[in-house]
Amino acid sequence: MTWNLIGHEWATQLLQGHIENNTLRHAYLITGPSDIGKKNLAIRFIQAICCPNSKGPGIPCLECSTCTRLQRLEHPDLYPITVEKGSKQIKIDQVREMVRTLSLTPYEASRRFGLLIDFELANRSAQNSLLKTLEEPPGSVILILTAVSASSLFETVASRCEEVKLNPVPIQTTRIGLENLYQIPGDQADFLAHISGGKPELALAYHQDPEILERRNTLLDQHYEILYGDSVARFAYANQLVKNPVMVQEMLDTWSSIWHDILMQTGKSDTPIRNIDREGEIKSIIRSVDLQEAKSAVNLFRRAHSLLQNNSNLKLTVEDLFLQLPTIPR
Ligand SMILES: [Zn+2]
Numbered sequence: 148m149t150w151n152l153i154g155h156e157w158a159t160q161l162l163q164g165h166i167e168n169n170t171l172r173h174a175y176l177i178t179g180p181s182d183i184g185k186k187n188l189a190i191r192f193i194q195a196i197c198c199p200n201s202k203g204p205g206i207p208c209l210e211c212s213t214c215t216r217l218q219r220l221e222h223p224d225l226y227p228i229t230v231e232k233g234s235k236q237i238k239i240d241q242v243r244e245m246v247r248t249l250s251l252t253p254y255e256a257s258r259r260f261g262l263l264i265d266f267e268l269a270n271r272s273a274q275n276s277l278l279k280t281l282e283e284p285p286g287s288v289i290l291i292l293t294a295v296s297a298s299s300l301f302e303t304v305a306s307r308c309e310e311v312k313l314n315p316v317p318i319q320t321t322r323i324g325l326e327n328l329y330q331i332p333g334d335q336a337d338f339l340a341h342i343s344g345g346k347p348e349l350a351l352a353y354h355q356d357p358e359i360l361e362r363r364n365t366l367l368d369q370h371y372e373i374l375y376g377d378s379v380a381r382f383a384y385a386n387q388l389v390k391n392p393v394m395v396q397e398m399l400d401t402w403s404s405i406w407h408d409i410l411m412q413t414g415k416s417d418t419p420i421r422n423i424d425r426e427g428e429i430k431s432i433i434r435s436v437d438l439q440e441a442k443s444a445v446n447l448f449r450r451a452h453s454l455l456q457n458n459s460n461l462k463l464t465v466e467d468l469f470l471q472l473p474t475i476p477r
Pocket of ligand 1: 209212
């Protein structure tokens with residue numbers, strides 16, 4: 148864990164190699180699911196390039212003023228952009244302003260960095276406005292984009308970046324990381340590593356904000372109720388839930404994780420249960436659900452997720468999902 152990150156050791160080594168061998172690219176694209184640690188990897192990479200007290204090539208001290216300001220996204224040579232509060236998209240003006248600033252000479256570091264977080268949320272004109280910089284980058288500039296996948300960006304953008312594709316982190320690695328880097332006691336670390344499903348940032352969010360963990364528990368309780376409920380109860384719950392789009396996203400994540408567990412169990416897979424605190428519930432659902440129904444349910448969540456990413460009607464999508472979930476007899 149040279150960069151004090153949970154998992155992604157191969158990516159760390161790859162990027163360290165670029166620093167050590169002086170083969171830095173002008174643009175990187177770090178891809179992977181939400182909460183997997185894309186932004187943290189990007190920041191560590193920039194720290195590793197800039198740290199004046201580095202403990203070796205590509206090893207940042209993580210303590211000096213440069214490292215700490217980069218961590219807080221407050222370094223003058225780092226220009227971060229992401230979706231602004233109240234907006235759903237990264238807009239062209241944000242990218243233009245970044246491109247303009249990056250063309251100036253660095254203040255402190257030997258380079259300037261553009262960090263474009265969740266760039267799949269950039270609209271067409273915003274993505275296009277980055278193309279010229281990607282084609283002819285100023286010599287001292289490094290762009291780092293993060294996105295769920297390369298295919299979520301325009302091909303013209305993705306193909307001009309070196310992709311670093313992050314995968315879910317194994318449970319054991321997450322547990323050890325939580326224990327060693329965050330001093331979380333073994334049992335709690337093991338629990339968080341399981342329920343976060345390979346997403347270290349989610350495990351940390353659960354740990355640092357008990358409300359998020361509480362919401363997960365409430366959502367899982369409600370899921371169980373909904374499976375017993377008739378269509379009237381399902382409509383009523385859908386109506387209440389869609390008033391809070393953030394909760395809808397959390398519902399999709401937690402409920403689909405339960406159905407993933409159900410699918411693995413009905414298919415007699417060796418994959419460990421993710422929601423280890425819900426084993427009894429999972430077993431009782433399995434008594435009424437066969438493999439085909441579990442597969443269909445997992446697909447329902449995938450479909451709802453992708454519909455909502457493409458701005459489908461929230462209420463209709465949620466209602467449709469709820470009505471199609473299997474009914475469990477009391
Ligand atoms: Zn440092």
